[in-house]
Amino acid sequence: DTEVTQTPKHLVMGMTNKKSLKCEQHMGHRAMYWYKQKAKKPPELMFVYSYEKLSINESVPSRFSPECPNSSLLNLHLHALQPEDSALYLCASSRNRGRWNEQFFGPGTRLTVL
Amino acid sequence: DQQVKQNSPSLSVQEGRISILNCDYTNSMFDYFLWYKKYPAEGPTFLISISSIKDKNEDGRFTVFLNKSAKHLSLHIVPSQPGDSAVYFCAASEDAGNMLTFGGGTRLMVKP
Numbered sequence: 001d002t003e004v005t006q007t008p009k010h011l012v013m014g015m016t017n018k019k020s021l022k023c024e025q026h027m028g029h030r031a032m033y034w035y036k037q038k039a040k041k042p043p044e045l046m047f048v049y050s051y052e053k054l055s056i057n058e059s060v061p062s063r064f065s066p067e068c069p070n071s072s073l074l075n076l077h078l079h080a081l082q083p084e085d086s087a088l089y090l091c092a093s094s095r096n097r098g099r100w101n102e103q104f105f106g107p108g109t110r111l112t113v114l
Numbered sequence: 115d116q117q118v119k120q121n122s123p124s125l126s127v128q129e130g131r132i133s134i135l136n137c138d139y140t141n142s143m144f145d146y147f148l149w150y151k152k153y154p155a156e157g158p159t160f161l162i163s164i165s166s167i168k169d170k171n172e173d174g175r176f177t178v179f180l181n182k183s184a185k186h187l188s189l190h191i192v193p194s195q196p197g198d199s200a201v202y203f204c205a206a207s208e209d210a211g212n213m214l215t216f217g218g219g220t221r222l223m224v225k226p
Contacts, residue, residue: 004157031212042219043158045213056212102148105159105160108155
């Protein structure tokens with residue numbers, strides 16, 4: 001299995017809703033990432049997990065809450081989002097936080113906040 | 115301030131010819147560079163990478179060149195195929211691939 005899967009593919013939520021995005025990989029990778037990509041812009045890093053521990057938080061608002069229950073799974077819990085949070089949310093994984101690791105991306109979840 | 119720039123938003127090339135995509139960076143601490151291809155409604159797909167200890171890396175039709183003194187890298191695709199039509203992002207890292215900074219992307223169109 002050489003892919004990163006993300007569910008759901010699309011999500012529409014109101015500003016008072018609580019929802020979660022899910023990411024899964026079975027490549028034995030020990031580093032996992034969340035990115036946000038707005039239209040016609042490059043992906044921007046949000047969080048990095050290394051060996052199931054949060055190692056980098058790029059000053060992301062607390063309405064985004066990541067969770068890594070095990071080495072194969074990464075969640076992003078969403079609460080009280082704003083319309084400007086609408087974007088494509090990408091998950092990625094890499095072997096570890098060692099040297100010369102390429103990141104493999106999932107297809108993304110397209111989020112719309114009404 | 116953009117640390118990684120792709121100054122050409124789009125590039126059109128005839129099938130069979132060479133495609134050259136360019137990327138400039140400003141952070142001299144970057145030590146690992148990657149190219150990704152992205153189709154609409156899909157995540158980026160890794161293509162090829164190069165570390166700062168090399169100046170060239172080749173994989174099939176794809177070659178990446180790194181000029182550290184000019185802080186410039188380029189991706190050559192030879193021969194170009196219509197299936198190569200996509201948005202190409204260059205990315206750079208100063209910790210060997212962990213925190214990636216992406217350029218703005220170049221849309222490549224390969225005409226049959």
